[in-house]
Structures are given as C-alpha cells and as structure tokens.
Amino acid sequence: MPVRVGVVVFPGSNCDRDTVHALALADAEPVVLWHEQASLEGVAAVVLPGGFAYGDYLRAGVIARFSPIMRAVSAFAADGGLVLGICNGFQVLAEAGLVPGALLRNESLRFAGREVAIAAERADTAFTHALERRRPLRMPVAHGEGCFYADEATLDALERDGQVLFRYVDATGTDAQPGNPANPNGSLRAICGVMNAGGNVAGLMPHPERAAEAILGSDDGMGIVRSLVDSALQAAAGTAPREAVAR
Amino acid sequence: MTSFRFAVNVTPKPGILDPQGRAVQGSLGHLGISGVSAVRVGRRVELTVDAADGPAARDVVDQLARELLSNPLIETYDLEPIGAASSAIGVAVQEG
Numbered sequence: 001m002p003v004r005v006g007v008v009v010f011p012g013s014n015c016d017r018d019t020v021h022a023l024a025l026a027d028a029e030p031v032v033l034w035h036e037q038a039s040l041e042g043v044a045a046v047v048l049p050g051g052f053a054y055g056d057y058l059r060a061g062v063i064a065r066f067s068p069i070m071r072a073v074s075a076f077a078a079d080g081g082l083v084l085g086i087c088n089g090f091q092v093l094a095e096a097g098l099v100p101g102a103l104l105r106n107e108s109l110r111f112a113g114r115e116v117a118i119a120a121e122r123a124d125t126a127f128t129h130a131l132e133r134r135r136p137l138r139m140p141v142a143h144g145e146g147c148f149y150a151d152e153a154t155l156d157a158l159e160r161d162g163q164v165l166f167r168y169v170d171a172t173g174t175d176a177q178p179g180n181p182a183n184p185n186g187s188l189r190a191i192c193g194v195m196n197a198g199g200n201v202a203g204l205m206p207h208p209e210r211a212a213e214a215i216l217g218s219d220d221g222m223g224i225v226r227s228l229v230d231s232a233l234q235a236a237a238g239t240a241p242r243e244a245v246a247r
Numbered sequence: 248m249t250s251f252r253f254a255v256n257v258t259p260k261p262g263i264l265d266p267q268g269r270a271v272q273g274s275l276g277h278l279g280i281s282g283v284s285a286v287r288v289g290r291r292v293e294l295t296v297d298a299a300d301g302p303a304a305r306d307v308v309d310q311l312a313r314e315l316l317s318n319p320l321i322e323t324y325d326l327e328p329i330g331a332a333s334s335a336i337g338v339a340v341q342e343g
C-alpha cells in the first residue's frame with residue numbers, strides 16, 4: 001500500500017499540484033491538507049509546498065505560521081514526524097522556528113527564477129539518503145526572499161552539527177559563496193537547505209518537484225522526493241529512522 | 248476600556264544585509280545628494296488597541312511586535328505611542 005504523504009495548501013500556495021505529482025511519481029499517495037484544518041489525517045510525512053502563502057504579506061511565511069494546520073504540523077514535528085518545506089514552505093518553517101535561520105530579501109533585490117545547481121552535504125538523512133553526497137543536482141529556484149541568513153555562531157553550529165543539508169554549487173562543483181553568480185540570492189556560506197537538530201524537519205529553497213521528470217529539463221529532484229517517500233514508508237511501518245540524528 | 252494608538256517600527260538588525268537600504272542609498276547620487284550614508288529600510292505598523300490602561304496596552308503591542316511583526320533573528324523593533332484613537336491621547340502619550 002502506498003504511503004500517505006500530506007501536502008499543505010495555503011491560500012497562495014502554487015506548487016502544491018506539482019508536489020502532489022512528484023509524490024505520486026515516487027509511488028506515494030498524496031493527501032491534500034487545507035490550511036484551515038487542524039488534523040493531518042494520519043499522514044506519515046508532510047510537505048509544505050512553494051507559493052506565496054497569504055500573499056507573503058508582512059514577511060514571507062509568517063502569517064501561514066499561525067494557521068490551524070501549522071499547529072498540527074508543529075506538534076507532528078515535535079513528535080519526530082517528517083516535514084519538508086520547499087521554497088515558501090521553507091520560509092514558513094523558518095518563521096515557525098522549526099528549522100534554523102531566516103530567509104532575507106535576495107541580495108540582488110530581484111526575483112530569482114532560473115535553474116541552479118545544488119549539492120547535498122549529507123546523504124545519510126531522511127531527505128537525502130537516495131542521493132550521492134556532493135553530486136551536483138540541477139533544479140529551479142523561484143523566489144524573491146531566499147537569502148539564507150543566520151549569525152556566525154549559528155552558522156558554525158549548523159556546520160558542526162551536520163544540519164547543513166544543501167549548498168549552491170558552481171559549474172566546477174565548488175560551493176557558490178555570496179557574489180558567485182551560481183549563488184542566486186547571496187545566501188551565507190552557500191546554504192540553500194538546512195534541517196533541525198532532530199533531523200526530521202528540513203527546508204530548502206530550490207524546487208525538487210519542478211525537476212521531477214526529464215521532460216521538465218531535469219529529474220534530479222526525484223532523489224529528494226524518493227528519499228522522503230522512502231523515509232515516510234519506514235516511519236509508517238514503525239521500523240524506521242524517522243530521525244537521522246545530527247552528527 | 249480605552250483605545251490606545253501605537254506605531255511599531257521594525258528595522259533590520261545592525262550588520263544584517265539590507266539590500267533595500269543599499270539600493271536607496273545608491274540612488275541618492277541621481278538626486279544630486281551627497282553625504283548620506285547608513286540607509287536602512289524597515290517597516291512601520293500603526294495600530295489601535297483597546298485595554299484597561301497604558302501599560303496593559305503596551306504589553307499587548309509588545310507581544311504582537313515580538314511574535315508577529317518582527318523576526319527577532321533579523322530585526323529589532325521599538326514601540327511608539329502616537330496618540331489615542333479615542334479621548335485618551337494624553338494617557339497614551341504619557342505611557343510612552
């Protein structure tokens with residue numbers, strides 16, 4: 001039986017259908033969850049998709065954070081449940097304090113909508129175990145506020161504790177630091193994906209669900225989707241490392 | 248209950264990259280203005296709150312500012328009484 005994976009829909013979400021499609025490609029049963037509901041309907045994992053939840057008013061993600069579904073997501077996450085936030089979903093998780101850091105306005109002040117290359121720092125987590133460590137993956141970014149920020153002490157701690165999940169890389173596979181054109185927004189230390197200390201909540205700015213089939217130009221995103229679905233299957237079976245414990 | 252009117256001024260923390268401030272500053276040359284530096288762009292939210300007294304009103308606004316209007320990782324805020332929505336202008340200003 002396919003594992004049930006929730007996709008939260010906020011008013012203004014616009015990547016929910018792509019996410020549903022990618023999850024189905026990975027043999028999961030996607031379950032659409034409306035922002036006003038307080039139940040996660042027993043899903044084994046939750047994805048917060050991209051978009052402009054609540055118009056991104058005030059700050060991207062902040063108003064969504066106070067929706068009924070996010071109370072349920074927070075409780076689920078606290079219990080070790082798997083949560084992945086993509087783009088706007090990452091902004092929601094950061095505003096909710098479920099993943100570290102903040103997403104600032106792009107350094108260029110321009111909306112960044114293009115393909116980038118990213119590399120997984122770890123291939124032993126619930127979100128990346130189907131990937132090869134540091135192998136560049138091509139997928140799009142589409143955001144105006146994606147500049148990852150945390151203070152220096154926090155950045156050091158994230159690196160030390162293995163909470164940096166993905167980085168932007170350039171054509172040579174080297175980390176694309178701020179100022180490098182391969183870094184689309186000025187993200188500090190080239191970071192585009194992080195996870196919480198428990199290893200069960202992750203956010204990333206690029207869109208794996210938009211790189212889910214070769215006809216889209218890349219299917220590199222499916223490694224992330226498949227990792228999540230496989231981890232959800234194990235969690236549902238109760239056998240599993242829901243949590244990839246941080247180093 | 249009395250109505251109190253406040254402004255919450257939210258600004259990027261010192262040291263946080265503020266590309267909007269930098270863009271504004273970069274445009275000043277086009278106006279023929281020089282000698283302006285350290286431009287920071289923030290956000291001002293004005294609101295009215297009903298409360299028993301000034302301190303109670305301020306507590307509500309402070310919570311709102313801390314939990315919603317600002318992100319403490321990247322922003323700071325201050326509260327500014329800007330006169331009351333009803334007859335209690337003096338009270339609100341006094342509490343400031």
